[in-house]
Amino acid sequence: MAKSKKTTNQQINLNDTQYYLNRELSWLEFNSRVLHEALDSRTPLLERLKFLAIFSSNLDEFFMVRVAVLKQQVEAKVSQLSFDGRTPQQQLDDISFVLRPLVAQQHQHFEQVLRPLLANHNIHILDYIDLTEKQRKYLDNYFEEQIFPVITPLAVDPSHPFPYISNLSLNLAVVVKNPETEEEFFARVKVPKVLPRFLPLPPELGIQRHGKPALWTGVPLEQAIAHNLESLFPGMNIQEYHPFRITRDADLELEEDEAEDLLLLIEQELRKRRVGGTPVRLEIQSQTPDVIRNRLLQDLELTESDVYEVDGLLGLHDLMYFMSLSVPAELKDPPWQSVVPPRLQRIREVNPSSEVLEIEEGRDFFAVIRERDLLVHHPYQSFTASVVRFITSAAHDPNVLAIKMTLYRTSGDSPIINALIAAAENGKQVSVLVELKARFDEENNIYWAKRLESVGVHVVYGLVGLKTHSKIVMVVRREQDRIRRYVHIGTGNYNPKTARLYTDLGLFTCQEELGADVTDVFNFLTGYSRQKSYRQLLVAPVNLRDRFVGLIEREIENAQKGFSGRIVAKMNSLVDPQIISELYKASRAGVQIDLIVRGICCLRPGLKDVSENIRVISIVGRFLEHSRIFYFYNNGEEEIYIGSADWMPRNLDRRVEVVTPILDPDIAKDLQEILGIMLADNRQAWELQPDGSYIQRRPGEDCPEASSQKILMSMALNQPAIASNLMNSRKSYVYPDK
Structure with missing residues (x-):
């Protein structure tokens, strides 16, 4: 590799805005790379749907947080420039300019490329108007039995103010006419999230191709609702309907310095989030008439710049549904089963169904770490067989005195939480910092914090003004005539589900200086420590x-x-x-x-x-x-x-x-x-x-x-x-x- 050395005598202002790329536009470039995986024919077909769904979900969060902040800055007349020299309004304009072609490309590719490819592989996402009479009859009966009882049509008139539209909800804007007075009315029908977005038809009604029965045949839920609107508005004539979807500001506003109880403060803010923040985006189909478009903009207090038109289905994040189908192997990535790290293969679990790990004599998890440090690489190596087993082993080891860890995000059925509860019930000193401010996981973390507290775990809710994002566990164990500290320091969350999808690293060690440093970090988190120096960390x-x-x-x-x-x-x-x-x-x-x-x-x-x-x-x-x-x-x-x-x-x-x-x-x-x-x-x-x-x-x-x-x-x-x-x-x- 040839080295190229440059003189540093030339005076250059390295803080000049020309040397920095815009943060928001750089993120859009990242999401464009996600979209490319959906466009790339080398990617298996259902994985392409997955990447379309991820692209959409990423955009939802981008609008809920980043675009919402920029809009707040514009409204507050903030003139501060970003590091690359843009005002908030310039950033919003540039986001719109870059993003609109990407959204158009996403929907065009789904409608014109992926839907036909899916049909070629006997996965048929049909439009209601293309159904046979038998298929329609089945869906109409399904609507009456399963969908109709769930839906609440909401009129909009002087006695019925414009209804609250929840964040990320899919809706139908409906125009109905009174046949006696010829008067037209506007109504809103919410597509319920409690029902599957895509409704499958029974196998006998599915489309067959090349003599093979369909892997899946069905229609989007909103179309089944739209073609049965007469049931929701009896006696009225349905004039037209148009799907729409909105995105709201969903970032929490926390005044931590004024909070006596951080848990209570975040619970209050979560209730506000459920009510919803200011709308920041309106998604509609391109054929939506101006009268409906303008009505929505007026009632939602949005402008034309907040509208994103699409051709086809709204809310493509729901395409993740199809990843659960049983399909031929070539339509998905080959299945991957994380392997047990070689050094941990010597630890034998006699009864896998038992919470108590029965370890081969002399070969417990701690003995492996004492031999030398251990690095694990997920998802290539098993998170369950390493991190979960480490914590579970500590929970049931009679020589373990204490367990301390930080939790930023974890899964809904976390075996780690269960292990910590078992440890507390086994009389061990268990301390857990649960970061309540982990964005979009606040409610989940509050639940786990309360459950841990109920069994005697010492729960700390983080520090005022700081999020605790570190990934550390410490196990304190009595061994002969000494106390030894075993630690895990990781790059990712203690979440077994995401550990199968995210690449992360974790180090297990019992080196004295690292253990002492981790002790100091926990004292910093749980007490009044003002530690200013660390040995290694x-x-x-x-x-x-x-x-x-x-x-x-x-x-x-x-x-x-x-x-x-x-x-x-x-x-x-x-x-x-x-x-x-x-x-x-x-x-x-x-x-x-x-x-x-x-x-x-x-x-x-x-x-x-x-x-x-x-x-x-x-x-x-x-x-x-x-x-x-x-x-x-x-x-x-x-x-x-x-x-x-x-x-x-x-x-x-x-x-x-x-x-x-x-x-x-x-x-x-x-x-x-x-x-x-x-x-x-x-x-x-x-x-x-x-x-x-x-x-x-x-x-x-x-x-x-x-x-x-x-x-x-x-x-x-x-x-x-x-x-x-x-x-x-x-x-x-x-x-x-x-």
């Missing part, structure tokens, strides 16, 4: 920012002395202007920098005299890249870290985050190999261009397809031969010239 908001800046500056100093400088970092988002400025300085000094940033990246790579030595890729594939890894060459004394923090102001300054150094040299090499595999990806990797656009890498004649996620799956299955063709290239990506 990087902790936000205490020392994480300064330590990262120091690590980058060390590479700069080494490069300026003529040594090799090298940084490789993987994260979800890169937004922080100070970190970006430091990376620019490092690039100008000749440090070679590779960044793997899944989502938002505000750094502009490849700028002359600024970022020529920086390359940025994003990997979007079957699993959501969620792990954070930070590598620094350090003149041959390499250092590598993993943890919960992205390089964003909120992570560095307004959250409690924990990043740990990797002290075991073999684990450090494993992490370097993971980075190298990702940097060599030419299937799921996209290269960021200086203008903020991305270009997807493609295999060539002399360069076979290399999907980093597929390679890591093969390696987890102990199939090194399948992955070995990338060995040389990935080393060249990770290691600098020596």
Whole structure:
């Protein structure tokens, strides 16, 4: 790898807005890459539907949070510029300009490409008007029996004010006429969320193709309702109906400094969210007449700029429904079963149905950690067989005295919660920080917090002004004549369900200094500790920012002395202007920098005299890249870290985050190999261009397809031969010239 060293004598203002990409537009670029997976014919058919659904769900949250904030700023006449020099109104205008073609492309692709392809594979999403008489009769009976009792039509007139339209609900705007007076009325019918969005027909009424019975035949729920509106408005003539959907501001507004009880405050704010915030988006079909459109805009207090027209079905996030179908193997990704890490395979569970783990003599989980540190990589390696088993083992081990952990998000039927409850019932000291402010998981976390408290667990609700985003567990165990601390430090949430979908890392260790640091972090979270220094850990908001800046500056100093400088970092988002400025300085000094940033990246790579030595890729594939890894060459004394923090102001300054150094040299090499595999990806990797656009890498004649996620799956299955063709290239990506 040739090094390109630039003089730093040339005066350049690295804080100039021209060197920063807009955060919101960068996020839209990420969601565009998600959409591309739906457009890519190499993606299995039902997986393409899944990516369309994810694209839509992502947009819902984007409007509920990011667009809502910008609209509030415009309304409040905020003139503050973003780091890239845009006003709030300019950002809204640019979002609209970029997003509208993407939404049009999404719906056009679904209607014109994917629906016909689904039909070719005997999955028929029909329109009601295309049904046979028998099919219509079945659905009409189904409507009368199953749908009609659930629906409440709402009139809109002087005695019936415009009804409240709930967030993300699908609705029908209906115009009816009194046949006696010829007077027309407006009404709203909500499509109930308690019923499936797509109504299947029985197999005998399904369409057959090539002599084969349909895998699925059905219609959208709203069409079944629309063609039975006479039942809802007896004696009236149905003039027209038009689907619409709205999105509301759903971010919580918390005045924590004034709250005596954080739990009560968040419960109150959640009730406000259920009532709903200000509307921020109206989705309608393009053929909706102006009179209906204007009526909705007026009553919802929206403007034309808030309207998104689509051709076809609204609310494509519901396409996730089809992932549950039993279909031929080629229509989905091959099934993946996470493997048990090799070192944990020696732990034998005698009775899998029992809560109590019966361990082979001398081979308990803690003995494995005492041998040496253990790294687990999800979903390639099993979360249940590692993290869940660790906590469950601690809950039932008679030598365990205490368990402490942070919970940011967890699943609805969490085995971890059950293990913590069992631990408390077994007389152990159990302390859990439940982050009530985890966005869109607040209600779930309140439920778990109350349940844990009811069995005697010490529950802490976080710190005023800070979200606790760290992923840490500590088990305190009595062993012979000493107390030993076992810790898990991870990059992802303690959620068994998302652990099957997100790539994350976790370190198990009982090293004294790391255990002491984790103890100090818990004291910081639960007490009045003002800890300012840590032995090994990087902790936000205490020392994480300064330590990262120091690590980058060390590479700069080494490069300026003529040594090799090298940084490789993987994260979800890169937004922080100070970190970006430091990376620019490092690039100008000749440090070679590779960044793997899944989502938002505000750094502009490849700028002359600024970022020529920086390359940025994003990997979007079957699993959501969620792990954070930070590598620094350090003149041959390499250092590598993993943890919960992205390089964003909120992570560095307004959250409690924990990043740990990797002290075991073999684990450090494993992490370097993971980075190298990702940097060599030419299937799921996209290269960021200086203008903020991305270009997807493609295999060539002399360069076979290399999907980093597929390679890591093969390696987890102990199939090194399948992955070995990338060995040389990935080393060249990770290691600098020596």
